[in-house]
Amino acid sequence: MLDEIPLSKPCIDDHDIDMVVGVLKSGRLSLGPMQERFERAVGNVTGRRHAVACSSGTAGLHLVLTAMGIGPGDEVVTPTFSFVASANSICMAGAKPVFVDIETKSLNADPEKIEAAITNKTKAILAVECFGNPTHMDTYRRIAEKHEIKLIEDACEGLGGKLRGVPIGSFGHAAVFGFYPNKQITTGEGGMIVTDDDHLAERCMSLRNQGRASKADAKTSAGGGALGSGWMAFERLGFNYRMNELSAALGVSQISKLHRLIEQRQELADLYTERLMGHTDLIIPNAPEGVDMSWFVFVVRLGATYTRTERDRIIEGMHRHDVGAAPYFPCIHLQKHYREHFGYREGDFPVAESVSQRTIAIPFYPGMTGRDLDFVASSLGLMISRENLSKRD
Ligand SMILES: Cc1ncc(COP(=O)(O)O)c(C=O)c1O
Structure with a gap:
């Protein structure tokens, strides 16, 4: 049974509804213009060069780890106090999550514990802005730089937050946001990767789309013989982690508020x-x-x-x-x-x-x-x- 005063509730207005209905009427429910509009909007909020929309925050984390080449034999340091998807994504990539404890004020990972957990197998710190709090993100970045490993921000809970004026999503080599209905803005289900790394962004775009070339165009499906070409050529093993146009349109409307x-x-x-x-x-x-x-x-x-x-x-x-x-x-x-x-x-x-x-x-x-x-x-x-x-x- 639903509670009379629920824990969370999405904030949906007529503009949101009109945007989604517009997509339904257009007949273009996937691979349309809304995904790119939403990507540009999240890129602007975070000040990052690239934004790659995907089907959930979990999918986004999995894409980033995979695109970074993190997998079996590698370790990723991450706080135990988070939503389970933070660590699940590390396991999905085939790597080992190495948990660390938190400090009691921000509830984010204790920087000293992070440093102590780094070994020669550690490839990344997957840090979480717990409940939308960016405390220690700059310290985590310094630790990652010192040990020459990657900082990935699991920013699924933090769109729009800032630490000393610096937006959440701009500390890590890459950051991932989530748009489940309990989040600050929602797309129903959805996620967004942001990064300044051209190569990483291209890889993520390819991996979210079955391993097609990042710029593959659905209109170029013809020909190619046994290997296929254009839309039917696959450069690597990928996933279907695309964001659909209904979600992206809702995202465009939501982020404007x-x-x-x-x-x-x-x-x-x-x-x-x-x-x-x-x-x-x-x-x-x-x-x-x-x-x-x-x-x-x-x-x-x-x-x-x-x-x-x-x-x-x-x-x-x-x-x-x-x-x-x-x-x-x-x-x-x-x-x-x-x-x-x-x-x-x-x-x-x-x-x-x-x-x-x-x-x-x-x-x-x-x-x-x-x-x-x-x-x-x-x-x-x-x-x-x-x-x-x-x-x-
Ligand atoms: C910290 C954190 N990471 C990852 C996720 C996963 O996001 P999604 O539910 O969009 O897959 C969430 C979602 O609540 C989260 O809070």
């Missing part, structure tokens, strides 16, 4: 902070000096005395009030695949494990009213008080 949407998310974050700040059992997220957050979700944390079971009961209680709430994120190294294939265990990354058992993501989307916010805050407060009462009994 990016600044407003981010401002609205900031206003909501400020209101939540005001309402929840006095609560002694809660740690409220905030943006440090020099950080312009692109708030993806609003995740509060219970104090150190709370257990995972207590946190889960609080979340269940909020659902009974028809309020969305979720544990963001369970550590990746403790997921079944990573325990079984790489031998990770509880206790390996104590900071991330401790944080992850006490997080609660609460409803957060433009369009939430003051009343919605009050209702969420009182539901959360009530459930915490209940938990405290039952502890005393």
Whole structure:
């Protein structure tokens, strides 16, 4: 059953709808002009020379790793506290994810732990702007340069954020954004790679399109004998990770409102902070000096005395009030695949494990009213008080 006040909700207006309907009426549902328009728009926001649209953030990460030639025998250092797709993409490329712990303020990977995890097999750092926070991105870049490895930004949660005026997406050799419906802007499903590297961009374009030449044109399908030519010639093993025109058109419309949407998310974050700040059992997220957050979700944390079971009961209680709430994120190294294939265990990354058992993501989307916010805050407060009462009994 859906919650009355959900965790997230896409912000779709008439212009978005008109743009998608326009594509439907045009009959050109794939390989049309919208993909390129959306690519140019994301390139402009991030200040990067190339933007390559693809079917999801996960696909984008897989494309970048593959295009960089990262595969079996290689290691990629990445935080355990992220959405599972960050590490899955490394496994999909055939490389080994080497997890690191996080620091407690930004919840991003601890730079010292990253440096300590680098070996002669490490080919890249896949860093995450957790919940839209770019803290440490410049440090990660320095570490990558020092060790002559690549920095890949998993920027799926951070479009529009900045660190000391520098946009998220412009720190890494390449960065990848995601546009799932809970993101700052959405294309339904979709992703975007950005980079200044001409060769990498070409490779990504080819790989997303079955391995065709990056400039292959669907109109040149004729002839070619056994090897094929034009559209029917394939230069390498590729995937179908293209973005369709309906998604791209929605992206073009959504990105034209990016600044407003981010401002609205900031206003909501400020209101939540005001309402929840006095609560002694809660740690409220905030943006440090020099950080312009692109708030993806609003995740509060219970104090150190709370257990995972207590946190889960609080979340269940909020659902009974028809309020969305979720544990963001369970550590990746403790997921079944990573325990079984790489031998990770509880206790390996104590900071991330401790944080992850006490997080609660609460409803957060433009369009939430003051009343919605009050209702969420009182539901959360009530459930915490209940938990405290039952502890005393
Ligand atoms: C940090 C991070 N990486 C990767 C992804 C994957 O993006 P997608 O769902 O578009 O494949 C997400 C999506 O939520 C994410 O939050």
